[in-house]
Amino acid sequence: xxxxxxxxxxxxxxxxxxxxxxxxxxxxxxxxxxxxxxxxxxxxxxxxxxxxxxxxxxxxxxxxxxxxxxxxxxxxxxxxxxxxxxxxxxxxxxxxxxxxxxxxxxxxxxxxxxxxxxxxxxxxxxxxxxxxxxxxxxxxxxxxxxxxxxxxxxxxxxxxxxxxxxxxxxxxxxxxxxxxxxxxxxxxxxxxxxxxxxxxxxxxxxxxxxxxxxxxxxxxxxxxxxxxxxxxxxxxxxxxxxxxxxxxxxxxxxxxxxxxxxxxxxxxxxxxxxxxxxxxxxxxxxxxxxxxxxxxxxxxxxxxxxxxxxxxxxxxxxxxxxxxxxxxxxxxxxxxxxxxxxxxxxxxxxxxxxxxxxxxxxxxxxxxxxxxxxxxxxxxxxxxxxxxxxxxxxxxxxxxxxxxxxxxxxxxxxxxxxxxxxxxxxxxxxxxxxxxxxxxxxxxxxxxxxx
Amino acid sequence: xxxxxxxxxxxxxxxxxxxxxxxxxxxxxxxxxxxxxxxxxxxxxxxxxxxxxxxxxxxxxxxxxxxxxxxxxxxxxxxxxxxxxxxxxxxxxxxxxxxxxxxxxxxxxxxxxxxxxxxxxxxxxxxxxxxxxxxxxxxxxxxxxxxxxxxxxxxxxxxxxxxxxxxxxxxxxxxxxxxxxxxxxxxxxx
Numbered sequence: 171x172x173x174x175x176x177x178x179x180x181x182x183x184x185x186x187x188x189x190x191x192x193x194x195x196x197x198x199x200x201x202x203x204x205x206x207x208x209x210x211x212x213x214x215x216x217x218x219x220x221x222x223x224x225x226x227x228x229x230x231x232x233x234x235x236x237x238x239x240x241x242x243x244x245x246x247x248x249x250x251x252x253x254x255x256x257x258x259x260x261x262x263x264x265x266x267x268x269x270x271x272x273x274x275x276x277x278x279x280x281x282x283x284x285x286x287x288x289x290x291x292x293x294x295x296x297x298x299x300x301x302x303x304x305x306x307x308x309x310x311x312x313x314x315x316x317x318x319x320x321x322x323x324x325x326x327x328x329x330x331x332x333x334x335x336x337x338x339x340x341x342x343x344x345x346x347x348x349x350x351x352x353x354x355x356x357x358x359x360x361x362x363x364x365x366x367x368x369x370x371x372x373x374x375x376x377x378x379x380x381x382x383x384x385x386x387x388x389x390x391x392x393x394x395x396x397x398x399x400x401x402x403x404x405x406x407x408x409x410x411x412x413x414x415x416x417x418x419x420x421x422x423x424x425x426x427x428x429x430x431x432x433x434x435x436x437x438x439x440x441x442x443x444x445x446x447x448x449x450x451x452x453x454x455x456x457x458x459x460x461x462x463x464x465x466x467x468x469x470x471x472x473x474x475x476x477x478x479x480x481x482x483x484x485x486x487x488x489x490x491x492x493x494x495x496x497x498x499x500x501x502x503x504x505x506x507x508x509x510x511x512x513x514x515x516x517x518x519x520x521x522x523x524x525x526x527x528x529x530x531x532x533x534x535x536x537x538x539x540x541x542x543x544x545x546x547x548x549x550x551x552x553x554x555x556x557x558x559x560x561x562x563x564x565x566x567x568x569x570x571x572x573x574x575x576x577x578x579x580x581x582x583x584x585x586x587x588x589x590x591x592x593x594x595x596x597x598x599x600x601x602x603x604x605x606x607x608x609x610x611x612x613x614x615x616x617x618x619x620x621x
Numbered sequence: 622x623x624x625x626x627x628x629x630x631x632x633x634x635x636x637x638x639x640x641x642x643x644x645x646x647x648x649x650x651x652x653x654x655x656x657x658x659x660x661x662x663x664x665x666x667x668x669x670x671x672x673x674x675x676x677x678x679x680x681x682x683x684x685x686x687x688x689x690x691x692x693x694x695x696x697x698x699x700x701x702x703x704x705x706x707x708x709x710x711x712x713x714x715x716x717x718x719x720x721x722x723x724x725x726x727x728x729x730x731x732x733x734x735x736x737x738x739x740x741x742x743x744x745x746x747x748x749x750x751x752x753x754x755x756x757x758x759x760x761x762x763x764x765x766x767x768x769x770x771x772x773x774x775x776x777x778x779x780x781x782x783x784x785x786x787x788x789x790x791x792x793x794x795x796x797x798x799x800x801x802x803x804x805x806x807x808x809x810x811x
Binding site: 355362481 | 681683685701702703704705708719798801802803804805806807808809
């Protein structure tokens with residue numbers, strides 16, 4: 171069966187349901203009254219539609235609820251640890267997190283030695299939109315470059331209170347490490363080296379000294395756990411931003427931060443791993459205060475920053491140069507175009523441009539309302555051609571003033587057969603020659619140009 | 622024998638064969654269809670089996686290489702790719718599997734919509750052949766050591782011998798080290 175006939179069959183079926191109602195003559199319908207009509211009418215279609223709408227709303231709510239419950243679960247498990255460390259946990263006393271959207275949540279903690287603040291960003295899958303969720307999941311499998319398979323992740327960012335030395339150090343999960351380097355500017359500046367403790371991770375850091383000193387037994391123990399590599403994406407300490415700098419200030423601003431990027435899993439084992447990783451991150455911020463790189467290493471690292479800054483400055487300068495060059499080319503093009511014209515055409519062009527300019531200026535002015543005073547036309551101003559003896563003390567005159575036109579055109583509508591030469595009180599009137607149009611008796615109006 | 626040459630030979634032979642076949646005859650068409658479908662199933666199962674072997678091996682050895690710059694996208698410097706053997710192999714298998722489905726879609730269009738049966742004959746042989754010849758299957762299915770021609774990253778068989786020899790993936794230490802710290806990540810696209 172083709173689509174067409176299938177579709178028409180559906181329509182036919184729907185019409186059949188309604189047939190009783192539509193067959194009933196109008197006067198009978200009127201007699202039935204409201205209740206009778208409601209009873210007679212077939213409500214199947216409406217109920218199906220309503221059902222669909224309710225299903226969609228329900229699915230949306232369920233998805234939204236699932237997302238939020240995941241966030242609450244994680245935060246609930248983290249609260250004891252955060253309470254122990256921070257004075258304030260949550261956005262305020264009552265509120266643990268902010269719902270930025272159904273797919274993103276933020277939480278916050280502050281008030282601890284060595285730490286300015288701790289921020290937790292949640293990014294969740296579009297569970298509220300089932301169609302989007304399924305579509306992205308399927309397309310993501312076949313075209314991983316275009317669309318990411320929806321997943322849940324948490325990012326925990328600690329901003330240290332004091333200035334720490336600039337360097338980049340990270341422990342990165344091998345799964346997806348290339349993508350992390352593509353996504354994060356700071357990671358793409360580092361050397362990749364193997365770790366001694368696990369085959370699941372690599373170091374991405376600016377110096378081997380960092381790899382040796384910033385890792386401790388507890389952290390190694392957590393990382394050696396086989397379940398951890400399902401959770402940890404990367405743990406990083408950086409002074410440079412995640413987005414590639416486009417302004418010079420991106421380098422000078424204080425970007426120091428400790429980042430922990432995790433997959434969001436909510437089983438009890440994962441929760442305990444997440445807890446211990448956050449614990450390590452907090453401890454790491456204490457460790458950084460005492461940490462000092464060797465002078466030559468630090469110098470090398472500082473050099474990387476100044477070189478990157480120079481690179482950026484060059485790009486900015488190049489862009490500026492290009493823009494200037496383009497402007498110049500534009501002007502040259504215009505001159506070249508104009509030089510091809512004959513003197514006459516050039517004159518015209520100039521005139522047109524001048525007019526354009528004037529009109530533009532005037533258009534700014536014509537916004538004001540124009541008021542025309544009622545006036546009396548004196549007898550000697552009105553020259554009736556044929557009826558020279560006729561006397562006009564007062565002539566009924568209507569005005570229409572079009573100020574947008576150039577010059578202003580005042581249209582006077584005067585009685586039939588009369589051509590006027592009018593001088594309003596405060597504007598000079600240049601009427602067309604009296605004789606020109608006077609002969610036409612059908613003329614029921616004269617156009618007067620007012621300059 | 623060089624796969625390119627053997628492909629050519631097979632193509633010529635198959636062209637002669639398909640000339641002899643009577644595509645008006647429904648029985649012939651049926652057998653050609655059976656041949657194509659079974660060839661596709663064989664190809665697909667070879668790749669899927671290879672995939673399961675890769676997942677089972679879970680080889681997390683780090684692999685670094687510098688891919689050539691994409692001159693069409695205006696790139697001047699090569700980009701560093703850091704991955705694991707497992708991830709690299711999976712990517713290869715994935716793209717091969719994608720290729721099977723692309724062929725399937727194309728053949729479906731050509732045969733069912735345009736009513737050509739000819740290409741089915743050709744496509745019953747070459748995908749199976751290229752599946753067994755592919756590097757990834759050679760390594761995991763036949764257990765050949767991943768060295769020499771089978772050393773990762775695999776060399777792309779270039780149709781035009783590579784423009785100026787600039788198209789090669791680089792694995793030497795110095796080019797990796799310079800690309801490693803190039804700082805070209807985190808570019809915001811809008």
